[in-house]
Amino acid sequence: MKVGVICNINAQRVPPGISARIKAILKDSIEVIEETKKLKDMKQIIDDYFDKVDIWCFVGGDGTVNQGLSYLWYKTGMKDELDIPVLHGKAGSLNAIPDKIPLKGDLDDILIRFKNFLEEKKGIRKIPRDNLKKLNTIKLSIKGYETPKICFNFFLGVPFLISKKVIEMRLGTKSSILQTIYSTIAKFVVSGGREKLIKKIKAEIEIEGAKYPYKFHYVIVGSTFREPALFFRPFTEIDKYKSGFFFFVYSGDAWTAIRNFRTYARGKKRPPHSFNDITSKVLIKAWSGLNYDGEIEDKDFVEFKAEIGPIVNLIKI
Structure with missing residues (x-):
């Protein structure tokens, strides 16, 4: 071979x-x-x-x-x-x-x-x-591209802003990335909510044909993995098996999220004003950038469809 x-x-x-x-x-x-x-x-x-x-x-x-x-x-x-x-x-x-x-x-x-x-x-x-x-993968059809892309994770909002900072700083270890996340949260608390990386984005979201009721969000995450990266496992237990990918949107209050950060980050509790389930298709129009598997779409607006993608074969040795 x-x-x-x-x-x-x-x-x-x-x-x-x-x-x-x-x-x-x-x-x-x-x-x-x-x-x-x-x-x-x-x-x-x-x-x-x-x-x-x-x-x-x-x-x-x-x-x-x-x-x-x-x-x-x-x-x-x-x-x-x-x-x-x-x-x-x-x-x-x-x-x-x-x-x-x-x-x-x-x-x-x-x-x-x-x-x-x-x-x-x-x-x-x-x-x-x-x-x-x-x-399994997620197929992303991003407006402006002729062909769809596939990924394992995508995110917008606060995760996008922090990931963009991590890439710009060229952080090379998981510990340095975690330190950046926690220092960002600390700055938000100390400044009384004025940390620029923790802010809501506007996004219109449709989940399997139904409109999501909120339009401003802190976090939007899609993943084929229950635990997308580091220790983060924001997806709660699913009541029954469904075909699709994990999808999480948090549209609630920032202070509520910070007070319950570890609980929400580990999927131990379903946050208020959120969607947290498996889905097979979402449509998103977001006034934000997009990160999919580390690829950055640093734009003021992005429109895309996420749906079930192909199976890929990765070598394990």
């Missing part, structure tokens, strides 16, 4: 010369390895080597993998399942997706295990089922 490796050198933990290091580990298994800075370059590499590569490895953060998966899905006809196996090159700041596979260790650890795996399975034509993690 031949491997295609694309390294996003803009990612937090991708050092200069990363491609030489990866090539030294994977050696003859590599069909192509390239370093990129732009999405269009990633697309061109996939186009050029699509028929020659069996497995793709995207080295970077969750956003890098998001872009790679989205384009592979588009390239293969946007079917219900993306069959091409993908290895997450764990080199971002948050790395929320590898935690769900799971992929333990740093990038070198993962690549060495992957090299050993390829040597052990030499001659096989497909990755064994036991070494694949099938994950």
